[in-house]
Amino acid sequence: MQIKKGIPVSPGVAIARALVMDAEDQPIPRRTVPPAQVPAELKRLDQALADGSKEIEQARVQVAATLGPEMAKIFTFHLGMLKDKQLIGDIRQAINRDRLTAESAVYTTMRELARRFQAMENKYFREREGDVWDLERRVINHLIGHTRQGLRELKGEAVLVAHDLTPSQTASLDKAHIKAIATDAGGRTSHTAILAHALGIPAIVGLESITSVISAGDTVIIDGNRGLVIIDPDAAQLMEYRQDIQRQAVSDASLDSLARLPAITTDGVSISVQANIEFPNEIAPALKKGAAGVGLYRTEFLFLASETQPTEDQQVEAYVEAIHALNGKPLTIRTLDLGADKVLDSANQVAHVESNPFLGCRSIRLCLQNLPLFKTQLRAILRASVEGPVRIMFPMICNIMELRQAKMILSDVAEDLEEQGIPIRHNIPVGIMIEVPSAALQAKALAKECQFFSIGTNDLVQYTVAVDRGNERIASLYSPAHPAVIGLIKDVIRAGHRAKIDVSLCGEMAGEPEFVMLLLGLGLRAFSVTPPAIPETKRVIRSVSTTQCQRLARKVGSFDSDREVLNYVRDEIRKIIPEALDGRSIEV
Ligand code: PEP
Ligand code: MG
Numbered sequence: 001m002q003i004k005k006g007i008p009v010s011p012g013v014a015i016a017r018a019l020v021m022d023a024e025d026q027p028i029p030r031r032t033v034p035p036a037q038v039p040a041e042l043k044r045l046d047q048a049l050a051d052g053s054k055e056i057e058q059a060r061v062q063v064a065a066t067l068g069p070e071m072a073k074i075f076t077f078h079l080g081m082l083k084d085k086q087l088i089g090d091i092r093q094a095i096n097r098d099r100l101t102a103e104s105a106v107y108t109t110m111r112e113l114a115r116r117f118q119a120m121e122n123k124y125f126r127e128r129e130g131d132v133w134d135l136e137r138r139v140i141n142h143l144i145g146h147t148r149q150g151l152r153e154l155k156g157e158a159v160l161v162a163h164d165l166t167p168s169q170t171a172s173l174d175k176a177h178i179k180a181i182a183t184d185a186g187g188r189t190s191h192t193a194i195l196a197h198a199l200g201i202p203a204i205v206g207l208e209s210i211t212s213v214i215s216a217g218d219t220v221i222i223d224g225n226r227g228l229v230i231i232d233p234d235a236a237q238l239m240e241y242r243q244d245i246q247r248q249a250v251s252d253a254s255l256d257s258l259a260r261l262p263a264i265t266t267d268g269v270s271i272s273v274q275a276n277i278e279f280p281n282e283i284a285p286a287l288k289k290g291a292a293g294v295g296l297y298r299t300e301f302l303f304l305a306s307e308t309q310p311t312e313d314q315q316v317e318a319y320v321e322a323i324h325a326l327n328g329k330p331l332t333i334r335t336l337d338l339g340a341d342k343v344l345d346s347a348n349q350v351a352h353v354e355s356n357p358f359l360g361c362r363s364i365r366l367c368l369q370n371l372p373l374f375k376t377q378l379r380a381i382l383r384a385s386v387e388g389p390v391r392i393m394f395p396m397i398c399n400i401m402e403l404r405q406a407k408m409i410l411s412d413v414a415e416d417l418e419e420q421g422i423p424i425r426h427n428i429p430v431g432i433m434i435e436v437p438s439a440a441l442q443a444k445a446l447a448k449e450c451q452f453f454s455i456g457t458n459d460l461v462q463y464t465v466a467v468d469r470g471n472e473r474i475a476s477l478y479s480p481a482h483p484a485v486i487g488l489i490k491d492v493i494r495a496g497h498r499a500k501i502d503v504s505l506c507g508e509m510a511g512e513p514e515f516v517m518l519l520l521g522l523g524l525r526a527f528s529v530t531p532p533a534i535p536e537t538k539r540v541i542r543s544v545s546t547t548q549c550q551r552l553a554r555k556v557g558s559f560d561s562d563r564e565v566l567n568y569v570r571d572e573i574r575k576i577i578p579e580a581l582d583g584r585s586i587e588v
Pocket of ligand 2: 395435456458459
């Protein structure tokens with residue numbers, strides 16, 4: 001038995017066998033399989049070698065025809081290597097004797113061969129080192145391709161273990177089979193983490209080396225409440241966690257009974273608790289949890305989850321589906337927030353490779369530089385708007401010109417539609433995300449030119465404290481409790497209210513019970529949270545008064561470090577709801 005600790009990003013407990021997924025271009029971790037799986041690994045190896053040989057033979061024929069037989073010789077060398085008895089024997093032995101997975105065996109054996117070539121006196125052999133690397137990747141790609149295929153075709157239940165997952169990979173996971181996620185990389189508010197939470201899949205990220213510790217087929221317990229991965233648990237632990245799963249189901253059911261009750265503080269102040277969603281099919285479960293509407297619809301996931309760029313009609317369809325599902329409750333549609341960690345795969349890629357993608361051409365910047373893409377989305381939103389109450393929200397606004405430009409494009413699009421006789425809703429509220437410090441500092445000016453703010457603390461924290469939100473190595477520096485962040489939130493809420501516009505907060509912070517009192521005390525009256533967090537958020541709101549929260553906020557204002565803030569807000573919420581933070585990791 002072994003226990004590893006990471007960053008818990010989606011609560012819940014799961015027990016299942018591990019499915020380990022490799023990432024292309026990552027070092028292949030040394031992993032073993034149970035003895036019974038050795039023949040299957042040997043078969044995978046044979047298949048990958050056969051597929052690799054076929055591919056090289058095709059390349060050889062093609063190059064011989066176009067560039068001549070001399071050039072094609074290199075492929076003859078590759079083919080020879082893939083049939084080399086010594087090399088293949090060594091790889092098979094690594095599987096048979098050391099019980100390595102096929103890809104670990106290929107990786108270890110061929111790396112060793114490359115090193116031997118490099119150390120040779122003979123220049124011809126030294127130069128063959130690159131060919132060995134090339135071949136290794138080719139064979140491993142065939143092996144990993146099969147693993148990926150396996151992920152889609154998975155029949156039983158599994159815990160998915162991976163170096164990292166892209167948001168689109170996470171979005172396409174089948175909850176019926178993937179019971180939990182554990183990754184080497186990632187931080188608390190990486191989009192993979194957010195999605196896992198929205199899907200209700202327990203997840204732990206930032207485990208650094210979990211892919212080299214867990215072997216395919218190992219039994220693992222994922223404790224998403226405490227951030228623990230228990231590998232090969234003993235009988236006592238299994239029993240304890242099975243009881244935990246049952247207890248959790250009972251407590252979820254009692255929290256869910258809050259769904260029908262209003263979010264009102266004990267002194268009678270009504271608070272709006274809305275949902276953050278990525279896909280329209282999340283709305284029905286969010287309403288069941290008690291959502292008063294959707295405060296953030298991350299429309300980029302429509303793009304991330306499809307092979308080709310969604311057409312205008314496909315977008316209209318998605319937005320109408322969301323509006324109908326809400327049945328009169330408001331829908332805040334955020335325009336495309338692509339770029340940074342949300343990049344499109346292959347064919348529909350619109351972003352370029354950048355060395356600083358979080359500071360690069362992402363989000364509204366990308367839309368303003370790709371007008372056909374932006375206008376198509378705005379047309380789709382306006383066409384769908386006749387079906388129910390929508391609001392349009394622009395992300396990542398960092399100066400007033402961007403807001404003006406975006407609004408101008410929106411009115412151009414509206415005008416075009418009217419000229420074409422296509423009906424649209426008039427007076428749609430237009431708002432912006434406040435998630436960049438420059439926007440937070442200029443909130444007063446921005447508030448004069450839009451109808452609402454939504455504070456995006458996931459990004460606001462990363463840009464204020466200069467901490468990449470997805471980097472596990474600096475995850476402890478990523479803190480919404482940083483006094484600088486709290487100061488910005490306070491100023492934005494005040495600027496919004498002075499200008500008489502709505503202010504909500506849709507970063508993950510809004511759904512963390514320890515921050516609800518602080519945010520209420522700072523004057524926030526609208527929260528938008530991941531759907532599973534709605535009942536708990538409501539429970540806190542219904543247990544406190546605004547005066548009590550204001551007192552707490554004043555006290556927080558006197559602290560200089562995030563540690564003091566966090567300890568204080570956690571102590572206070574525990575006094576009111578002792579079980580509010582149950583099972584949560586308590587270190588800063
Ligand atoms: C945020 O930045 O806080 C936010 C809600 O948006 P996202 O997580 O999609 O960047
Ligand atoms: Mg953001």
